[in-house]
Amino acid sequence: AQTVTQSQPEMSVQEAETVTLSCTYDTSENNYYLFWYKQPPSRQMILVIRQEAYKQQNATENRFSVNFQKAAKSFSLKISDSQLGDTAMYFCAFMKSFNRDDKIIFGKGTRLHILP
């Protein structure tokens, strides 16, 4: 069975700094999808970034980028020039496919505080 591990329950950084959130996963699949979701204090989860395992290039979305190391089964999220609005819970997630029987699996989350 697939598992997703986020080893940092909580982190704090100063505004404008760069922060990296760790995520490792375990799977025997070769093709799959990885996600980072953000849950701000408003509670509505939103997708930050996604990565397809078959793509070697790391995904980027503005200030957010990932370091995808397939062999190491690592999928870290880097937030550059952090802003107060980045304060949130961040969840790493894995999905084997979008077929009916495959469900998304979430890590336990990392609570990130951006300090003014």
Add this chain to the structure above:
Amino acid sequence: DVKVTQSSRYLVKRTGEKVFLECVQDMDHENMFWYRQDPGLGLRLIYFSYDVKMKEKGDIPEGYSVSREKKERFSLILESASTNQTSMYLCASSFLGGRAATNEKLFFGSGTQLSVL
């Protein structure tokens, strides 16, 4: 924009009450999900549905049931609420696999914080 609406943001119920949590999505998504979120445990899947009147158990279905009579609505039912069901409940929806797969993601509601006293 896709909207997933959960009927209540906060709910307080008594032990033994029957509780209904409602979720409605407006994007004609086939898949709908109910998760429970607890500190230190992340999101755990309770039930999901990939079609009207279809339901599948997730990882922690005990003490819960669901109903999907219409495509846009997915209800979570606590038949007899207990204090260990105090939690944040999140509803989500998505297209079925294979469709718009390159842009596929889950869309979430804002959650219902349920307290069972």
